[in-house]
Amino acid sequence: MCPRQFGPYLLEEVLGVGGMGEVWRARDTRRERLVALKLLPENLNGDPEFASRFRRESHVAARLREPxxxxxxxxxxxxxxxxxxxxxxxxxxxxxxxxxxxLPPHRTVALLSQVADALEAAHADALVHRDVKPSNILVTPTDFVYVVDFGIARSIGSTRTSLTITGATVGTLDYMAPERFTDQPIDGRVDVYSLACVLAQCLTGRRPFRGEDLPALLYAHLYVDPPRPSELVGACPRLWTR
Known part of the structure; x- marks a missing residue:
C-alpha cells in the first residue's frame, strides 16, 4: 500500500479498525518519528458535543503521568x-x-493490576474511560500494559446517541456497566465494572455474559449473575470469603 498524506502524517499501514475509527502506523514528518495515529469516524465531525468532550478529555489524558x-x-x-x-x-x-x-491467574492479575493503576490515575483526575475492554489494553512482549482510547467512547445512554447495534457498540456491550444503558450520570465505577468483566474473560476465555444483541446483553447485565470462573476453569482458584 502506498502511503497517503493526512496533514503532516504519512499513513503507512492500517493497524486496526473498529467502531470508533482506524489506527494507522504513520510517520510524523514534522518530528520524523513513527506513531500510532487514530482517525475517528467521519460521522462524528458534525457532533459538536462529542468534539468538545473529545478535546477536553484528550487534554486530560495527554497530561497524565501514569506509565x-x-x-x-x-x-x-x-x-x-x-x-x-x-x-x-x-x-x-x-x-x-x-x-x-x-490466561493463567497469576498472569491475569499481573496484567490487569496495571490497567487498574491507569484507571485509578485517570479517575483521580476526573477522567472516565467509558470503554474498558480487551481491545483497548495493549500488552508488550515483556507484559507491560498500556491502556488506550481514554475519552473516546460515546455515552451510550446520552440523549444524542441512540441505542442501536452498530460496529461502535457491539464490541463494547459485553463489558458495559448497567448505568451506561441509561441517561444517569456516570463516574469511575463504570470502568471498575468493565474491568471486572475483562477479569472474568481473562480467567475463563469467554465473555462473562452470553448474548449477541442489545436486549439479551442488557438483560444479562441488569439481572443475571455471571458464573464463577472457578466453576468454568479447574485451574482457577476459588475466592474464599468469610
Whole structure:
C-alpha cells in the first residue's frame, strides 16, 4: 500500500479498525518519528458535543503521568477529521491474546493490576474511560500494559446517541456497566465494572455474559449473575470469603 498524506502524517499501514475509527502506523514528518495515529469516524465531525468532550478529555489524558496510560503526542482535527497521535507500541492487544484461550491467574492479575493503576490515575483526575475492554489494553512482549482510547467512547445512554447495534457498540456491550444503558450520570465505577468483566474473560476465555444483541446483553447485565470462573476453569482458584 502506498502511503497517503493526512496533514503532516504519512499513513503507512492500517493497524486496526473498529467502531470508533482506524489506527494507522504513520510517520510524523514534522518530528520524523513513527506513531500510532487514530482517525475517528467521519460521522462524528458534525457532533459538536462529542468534539468538545473529545478535546477536553484528550487534554486530560495527554497530561497524565501514569506509565500505563498510552502517551499521547498530539490530538485535534485535520480536514474535518478528529485524530489522536499516540506512541507506537510493539505488542498485541489483550483481545488478541485471549483468542488463544484463558490466561493463567497469576498472569491475569499481573496484567490487569496495571490497567487498574491507569484507571485509578485517570479517575483521580476526573477522567472516565467509558470503554474498558480487551481491545483497548495493549500488552508488550515483556507484559507491560498500556491502556488506550481514554475519552473516546460515546455515552451510550446520552440523549444524542441512540441505542442501536452498530460496529461502535457491539464490541463494547459485553463489558458495559448497567448505568451506561441509561441517561444517569456516570463516574469511575463504570470502568471498575468493565474491568471486572475483562477479569472474568481473562480467567475463563469467554465473555462473562452470553448474548449477541442489545436486549439479551442488557438483560444479562441488569439481572443475571455471571458464573464463577472457578466453576468454568479447574485451574482457577476459588475466592474464599468469610
Amino acid at each position: 500505563h496510560v498510552i502517551p499521547i503526542h498530539d490530538y485535534g482535527e485535520i480536514d474535518g477529521r478528529l485524530f489522536i497521535d499516540m506512541r507506537l507500541v510493539d505488542g498485541r492487544d489483550l483481545g488478541d491474546l485471549l483468542g488463544e484461550g484463558p
